[in-house]
Amino acid sequence: MGRNPNPIWVLFMVVVFSFLLPMAYTEDEEVKQAMVRFMEKLEPKNTPTDMNWGWNFSSDPCIDNWYGVQCYSGKKFVKNIVLEDSGFTGTLDAASLSTLQLLQVLSLKNNNLHGLIPEEIGMCKALSLLYLSGNNFSGDLPLSVSLLVNLKRVDVSGNNLSGDLPDMSHITGLISFRAQNNEFTGEIPNFVFSNLLDLNVSNNNLQGRIPEEISLFGADSFSGNPNLCGPPLENSCPPPPPATEKKKTTKSFSRSLAxxxxxxxxxxxxxxYLAFKIVKLFNARKEPLNAEKKEEAEEVSKEKTRESPSEVNGTVTRSEYSLSSIETGMVSSNLVVLTSPVVRTLRFEDLLKAPAELVGRGKHGSMYKVMLESGVVLAVKRIKDLGISKQDFDKRMHKLNQVKHPCVLPLLAFYCSLQEKLLVYEFLHNGSLFKMLRGSQSGKTFDWGSRLNVAANIAEALAYMHEELRESGIAHGNLKSSNILFDKNMDPCLSEYGLMVVENQEKSAFYGDQSSMKNNRNNSSRNPSEAYSTFKVDTYAFGVVLLELLTGKVVQNNNNGFDLVRWVNSVVREEWTVEVFDKCLMTEEGNNNEERMMSLLHVALKCVSRNPNERLSMSEVAVMTISLKEEQDRSITFNSS
Incomplete structure (x- = not known):
């Protein structure tokens, strides 16, 4: 017979549970109450009461999908609060937000919020993105912002903020800092310059010398501050005051030395001068021989071009050994070198003299691998008949130079003439996604985790570029797996962003978007409806890339009529969905990813809808793919433990 439980022990357990259960419930209630208080101060008089809005005590922020709230996949903790362009007129209650210990993103840009940015913002320790631009905030940017060591991007531009900018040197991962169009004073603070990709403090009242490390960002990042001096601004800094005593004692010595x-x-x-004359005379004697050799080399190059096959998504069977065949009459001043220490002193003559290997030939241009005398290896894209004026192309390149993302390959320099354009990039040696997928069909390893990492990173990069360039209407324009490259760490990198106008894509069969792009002839248009359609073409192209990642089948220019999107849709309609996936993925050791593969397939199919209005935006795609990657990472951590 079993013993009866001790009544005192039972009573003790009842008391313990009676305390524990309310405490667990109260913690959730505390977060909900804090969020409701935050909303009440954000819009004190006109908080919406629509059930779809949420933000009330009778619902849950994660389960009931409060407006602008995104939670982690477990639907237990709030991850993002994005309330942009909502017309809020209240204040920011950062103290209430500090109860959300896992909050990563806070975006309240383009509202009418006023008052101070509270010091309590520094208590939101997990924040990585803080967007407060386009409001009426005043006072200082609190020093506590510098305590948010997880911050990646800060945007407080377009407010009435004043005082000194806080020291941001403790935030080692900071990528972007924007504080333009305010009333900040004092000197530019310290940043971790090695990671900073985007900086703008223009149109303030800052003063002093611009640190040399950030002078590469260009004059637009510092203009509108009359008391700032030094490169890249034209006004030079005054020399330091001379030491008067030294001047008196060394006056005669200085005069003699001078x-x-x-x-x-x-x-x-x-x-x-004498050396110059001698060299000139020597070159003049060699000039007839050089001219004859150059003419012969150009003739051979033309003959090779006639005999060479067309390039198929980055695969080519021939090489050229210089760029000297480009149109004559170019001068070094026509090469525009952008803000990069890699090619800071690059001249046009350096490109012409350097050995150049043809590594890719496409319908709209060729790609060369160029090695400079310094040992730097560059990728030079040569485009003909782009269908955009020289002035518009120049504006487009400078606009793209202002928008940077770690997963978007930056343009280093460019040349533009009436018929021909050259784009200069860093050369990435690890190839493209196109080649990686083709290699996987030959037995090379390209596992599910690596493919999901490509999808999440490129989706995030594309969503960021779309958001930053929405007003300009500049989409990628030529997104495909051969334009997704791998850097030295095998992280994916989006190349050739914004080079092609949309009309070049209309003739590409796999985009399937002729109807929506009929009137969309210029990707640089500022017409909102045209820009919308342009970005939807990128969404379609990204959906094709997702299908390539899932199926292992690559889209080629000469695919002999094979339509990847149509094939996937037909297999799904026949309810043989598993047959879609790459066999390499299905036979992967320890494979338990089929559910996540299905989820990513659904995202891809929403991207490639024939109706552009039914396609997801890239911001929505990014949220979904990143969520799948985080779920994958947690699964790996759980299995390893």
Missing amino acids: ICSGYVILGVLILL
């Missing part, structure tokens, strides 16, 4: 230096400089100039 006279001697003058004679030395004059002598050096005479020697240089």
